[in-house]
Amino acid sequence: MKKRFRAAALALSATLMLGALAGCGSSSAADQREIIRIGHNQSTNHPTHLALVAFEEFIESKLGDKYDVEVFPSELLGSQNEMVQLTQTGAINFCVASNSLLETFSDNYTLFNLPYLFASSEAYHASMDDESITGPIFESTKQAGFEAVTWLDAGTRNFYTVDKPIETPADLKGLKIRVQQSPTNVQMMSLLGGSATPMGFGDVYTALQSKIIDGAENNEMALTDNGHGDVCKYYSYDMHQMIPDILIGNIAFLDGLSEEERAVFDEGFELVNQVQREEWVTAVENAKDRAENEQGVHFLYPDTAPFQEACAPMHDAMLEQYPDLKPIYDAIQAYNKQYPSTES
Numbered sequence: 247m248k249k250r251f252r253a254a255a256l257a258l259s260a261t262l263m264l265g266a267l268a269g270c271g272s273s274s275a276a277d278q279r280e281i282i283r284i285g286h287n288q289s290t291n292h293p294t295h296l297a298l299v300a301f302e303e304f305i306e307s308k309l310g311d312k313y314d315v316e317v318f319p320s321e322l323l324g325s326q327n328e329m330v331q332l333t334q335t336g337a338i339n340f341c342v343a344s345n346s347l348l349e350t351f352s353d354n355y356t357l358f359n360l361p362y363l364f365a366s367s368e369a370y371h372a373s374m375d376d377e378s379i380t381g382p383i384f385e386s387t388k389q390a391g392f393e394a395v396t397w398l399d400a401g402t403r404n405f406y407t408v409d410k411p412i413e414t415p416a417d418l419k420g421l422k423i424r425v426q427q428s429p430t431n432v433q434m435m436s437l438l439g440g441s442a443t444p445m446g447f448g449d450v451y452t453a454l455q456s457k458i459i460d461g462a463e464n465n466e467m468a469l470t471d472n473g474h475g476d477v478c479k480y481y482s483y484d485m486h487q488m489i490p491d492i493l494i495g496n497i498a499f500l501d502g503l504s505e506e507e508r509a510v511f512d513e514g515f516e517l518v519n520q521v522q523r524e525e526w527v528t529a530v531e532n533a534k535d536r537a538e539n540e541q542g543v544h545f546l547y548p549d550t551a552p553f554q555e556a557c558a559p560m561h562d563a564m565l566e567q568y569p570d571l572k573p574i575y576d577a578i579q580a581y582n583k584q585y586p587s588t589e590s
Contacts, residue, residue, distance in 0.1 A: 279310075279311070279312055279313055279314040280312060280313050280314070281313075281314050281315075281316055282305070282313050282314065282315045282316065282339045282340070282499075283316050283318065283323070283338040283339055283340075284298055284301075284302075284315065284316070284317045284318065284338070284339065284340040284341065284342075285317075285318045285321075285322065285323035285324070285329040285332070285338055285340075285341040285342070286298065286317075286318070286319055286329075286341060286342035287319075287320065287321045287325070287326055287329075287342070287447055287448060288319060288320070288342075288471065289319060289320055289471050289472075290319050290320070291471070292319075292467065292471055292529070293398075293399075293521075293522045293523075293525035293526045293529050294342055294398055294491065294522055295317065295319050296521060296522070296525050297398070297517075297518045297519075297521040297522035297525065298317045298342075298518060299317060300517055300518070300521045301315070301317075301514045301515075301517060301518045302315040302316075302317055304513070304514045304517055305510065305511065305514050308510045309507060309510055312507075321448050323338060323341070325446040325447075325448060326341070326342075326343050326344060326347050326446065326447065327347060327427065327446065329341035329343070330343050330347065330348075330351070330392070330494065333391070333392050333494055333495070333496050334390060334391035334392055334496070335391070335496075336391075336496045336498055336499060338496070339495060339496050339499050340395070340493060340494065340495045340496070341493075341494060342398065342491050342492070342493050342494075343491065343492050343494055344400070344426055344489065344491055344492070345358045345359060345489045345490050345491065345492055346359050346425075346426035346427065346428035346430065346431055346489060347426065347427055347428065348387065348394075348492060348494075349428040349429065349430060350427070350428065350429075351387050351390050352383070352386040352387045352390070353568055354382065354383040354386040354568075354571065355383060355386075356429075356430055356564060356568060356571075357383065357564065357568075357571050357574060357575060357578075358383070358489055358490060359428055359430040359431065359487070359489060360430065360487075360560060360561060360564060361434050361486045361487055361553075361554075361557035361560060362485075362486065362487075362550075362553075362554045362557055362558075363487075363488070363561075363578060364488045364578065364581075364582065365581075365582035365583075365585065365586050365587045366582075366585045366586060366587050366588065367402070367488065368585035369578070369581040369582045369584070369585040369586075370488040371399070371523075372581045372584070372585060373577070373578045373581050374397050374490055376577065376581075378577065379574050379577050379578065380394075380397065382574065383574070384492075387494070388497055391496065391497055391498070392494045392495060392496055392497055393494065393495060393497055393500065394492045394493065394494050395493050395494065395495045395500075395511075395512075395515045396492075396493050396515040396516065396518050396519045397490040397491070397492055397493075397519065398490060398491040398492070398493060398518070398519065398522045398523075399490065399491075399522060399523045399526045400465060400488075400489055400490055400491045401465035401466065401467070401488070401526065401530060402465060402483070402485045402487070402488050403463050403464055403465060403485075403486060403487040403488070403489060404463060404464075404465070404481060404482055404483050404484055404485060404486070405418070405423065405461060405462075405463045405481075405482045405484055405486075406461055406462060406463070406464070406468075406469065406474065406475075406478045406480060406481040406482070406543075407421065407423075407460055407461030407478055407479075407480050407482075408454060408457070408460055408461060408477055408478050408479065408480075409479060409480070410460065410461075410480065411480040411482065411544070411546055412461075412480065412482040412484065412546065412548065413482070413546060413548045414548065414549075414552055415438045415439050415552055415553055415556050416439060418435075418438050418439045418440035419439040419440065420440075420441070421440050421441065421460040421461060422440075422441045422443045422458070422459045422460050422461075423435055423440045423441065423442060423443060423459065423460065423461050423462060423463060424443050424444070424445055424450050424453060424454075424459050424461070424462040424463070425442045425443065425444055425462075425463060426444065426447075426489075427444040427445070427446070428444075430560070431444070432444060433560060434486065434487075434557055434560065437556045437557055437559065437560065438486075438553065438556050438557070439556075443458075443459050445459075447472075450462055450468075450472070450474065451472060451473055451474060451477070454474060454477040454478060455477050461478060462474065462478070463486070463487075465530065466481070466530050466533040466534050466537065467529060467530065467533050469481065469533060469537040469541065469543055470532075470533040470536045470537055470541070471529075471533065475536075475537040475541035475542075475543045476541055478543065479542060479543055479544060480543070480544050480546060481537070481543050481544070481545050481546065482546040482547075482548055483545070483546065483547050483548070483550075484548055484550055484553045485550055486553055486557065493515065493518060561575075
């Protein structure tokens, strides 16, 4: 991992150097603009990328005389972990990171990784829109050099496998399942009976194809946008997690903005959230249709109760280990009562 990070950092440094040299030959106003680099690991037709392009256009329409926003998709700036480290140092300004990865930088993010934390999508969205819930968590990484500026809907995470349908937790026994790189996800798989295999998202397709792993867990977009449905033929709606992706920004850059500029950026962050969530609804519908009718993926709807029961001990253990998170946990439970699950 360290070698890959150094390679990514060197590549980015070379890019920055070339950009600086290119600017030496011109004195135009455009060449004097500060470049804002944003990295993410999704393709160019993903809702996350579309939202960041909208952000790019918005910032340049308001502050285009000073800032040139560049969006780098598909891990062009490295893996998520590498991009977070680059954002920490200020080598890039922003990146999209999974909440599960951020757990390794701040224990506060452990809360959002809990399996079955949210009773429904409505409770999930209401909780994430409540600044009294997200604020203490989003600001908890300032000392690490970055902070969250908005959240992105990553849907519901479910298990999908190459050739074995998952109807109960017992079906996971003996299977190597890729999970995000977080201690919570590893523990979840242990309780469910599977073998957790943490790895970067960009490595999952090859691992599935070569049968290094038997399956993974993610939303429907992974089947189509990342080709996992070409290999995995069973997708089971156990609905074990609703984990947001997080847009994080370098704290030195954010603190260096003037009051007027920060107001524009904050409006842009709200736009990212709005556009991404709108695009997400359509993208998931299209992904499911394509996966079923073109890739031959079978969608399964198991009883989620046994999965919830297996993971229940994680809630008490988390609250015991992190008692300061209990008020936030209780606030989420209030939304769960207001927006209960509609499952029969």
